[in-house]
Amino acid sequence: MGKVTGFKEFPRSAVPYRAEAERLGDFDEIFSGADPEHLQTQGARCMDCGVPFCQSEEGCPVDNLIPEWNDLVYQDEWRAALDRLHATNNFPEFTGRVCPAPCEGACVLGITEPAVTIKNIEQAIIDRGFEEGWVEPVAPRQRSGFKVAVAGSGPAGLAAADQLNRAGHAVTVYERADRIGGLLMYGIPMMKLDKHLVERRVDLLRQAGVDFVTRTNIGTKAAVSTDHMINLMEEGRDETAYLSVEEVLDRYDALVLAVGATEARDLPIPGRTASGIHFAMEYLTRSTQSLYEKSPSSINAAGKRVIVIGGGDTGADCIGTALRQGCQSIVNFELLDRPPNERASNNPWPQWPLIVRSDYAHTEAKHRFGKDPRNYSLLSKSFLMGDQGEVRGVQTVEVDWSRPSDGAPFSEIEGSEREWPCDLVFLSMGFTGPEGTLLDQLGLESDSRSNILAQAPDYLSSRAPVFAAGDCRRGQSLVVWAIREGREVAEAVDNYLRKRSEISAVA
Ligand SMILES: Cc1cc2nc3c(=O)[nH]c(=O)nc-3n(C[C@H](O)[C@H](O)[C@H](O)COP(=O)(O)OP(=O)(O)OC[C@H]3O[C@@H](n4cnc5c(N)ncnc54)[C@H](O)[C@@H]3O)c2cc1C
Ligand code: SF4
Incomplete structure (x- = not known):
């Protein structure tokens, strides 16, 4: 295991992202470099609890051997940790960056204390492996003929x-x-x-x-x-x-x-044919293409008032991209209610905690515009069109999820109708x-x-x-x-x- 009393001695300390002010100025990765000693201390927090829910079905879907590599990192055995990591995960450099880390939601230490920073440790192991030249192609000894x-x-x-x-x-x-x-x-x-x-x-x-x-x-x-x-x-x-x-x-x-x-989910409400309304994937794909080609994206949020309809990773990525392109303002509509701050009683450990989270792009928007861009319980009713057929706004109404109505799991709140002016809309509804x-x-x-x-x-x-x-x-x-x-x-x-x-x- 890590250090026998490590979980009592050391508090959780996640590797921070680069400061918002700095990272909003580029499309470089949001991650800051991790100090190996810091990660050894974090690995020392692993209790080797005996029944590692972190690597069970409720935790890591690839059954990563988490307590084993936590301990190896604590022991400064990075090469061996890499081998254990690759035993179950072909691409830890991807999951170490983008995984929402259900393992941490299922960490036994997480019942009473903040969970081990498993994802940070995973990223550090594989990044070190590449830096040291330990990651090599694995070819078969013999071909099957198939x-x-x-x-x-x-x-x-x-x-x-x-x-x-x-x-x-x-x-x-x-x-x-x-x-x-x-x-x-x-x-x-x-x-x-x-x-x-x-x-x-x-x-x-x-x-x-x-x-x-x-x-x-x-x-x-x-x-x-x-x-x-x-x-x-x-x-x-x-x-x-x-x-x-x-x-x-x-x-x-x-x-x-x-x-x-x-197949992207559409929003077939009045005004959908207005120009300036795009599926999130169209926007994100063009943005990455333009960065490759070092030319401005053909869908560019610079100077525009942007509305992102829908949340999740895709919605957050649209927000992060629009901010980097220099949008004039950004708001995000969520149809669902705001999740609770703490686990609800019907969402116990080791399930994935259904709580409100702030993704990188939400804190960036708050940094730039002074407030969280997310607006919950909002139903989009129609797009408003300008003289040239361009989108100029979205009409919404607030919904009440505690009062189902005919054919819908919510009811519309009378008098809560509102118009939101905009120049660009990104649809991110899954x-x-x-x-x-x-x-x-x-x-x-x-x-x-x-x-x-x-x-x-x-x-x-x-x-x-x-x-x-x-x-x-x-x-x-x-x-x-x-x-x-x-x-x-x-x-x-x-x-x-x-x-x-x-x-x-x-x-
Ligand atoms: C914007 C966005 C952000 C996300 N962020 C995260 C995140 O932070 N963390 C996370 O864990 N997950 C995230 N996800 C989800 C994650 O990316 C997907 O679950 C995952 O990529 C699915 O992998 P896949 O291999 O099944 O399919 P995909 O990654 O979708 O790959 C399918 C590929 O098949 C190709 N293809 C389709 N049809 C054909 C055909 N007929 N012939 C040849 N090729 C074809 C497509 O072009 C595509 O390249 C995100 C998803 C989106 C859209
Ligand atoms: S962060 Fe890594 S260890 Fe945790 S669930 Fe994702 S892949 Fe598994």
């Missing part, structure tokens, strides 16, 4: 590719976008995850033998018609190539769909699932939430040998869950192929 195609290069596709390659199968990852990484590349913005880190990991996978093909759409030509892809093409990018599933299955022994849940056209064209069954039906642990869709994992199977989720599903689908494909080869050996 070929597997993976569609989609987000964390689920990348984790599946890594594991399948290690198992000896020849893996090709097909991605319809121009860069590899899925939402790690276009979605999560630069300041939360530097794109060089994504490229560095992809390079390692390439060196280990994984093939990557970009701008290639698997299964459906229509899938290219999501807003952000259309816009990329309008900006003069090459048309994306197309490979039918029949062609893929002719060339490969199995196909893993890791195509994400990219995703409804994978694009329907892909499922239709493949003739795949979907579940009740319109995700691809492919039950764990075999992850097989209704059409063998097509497997599915990540957001397209479980619905919009987290990077750490995508990594877990990528690892598990790889195991399922490996079992499937080995069984098939045993059958053909007998025949």
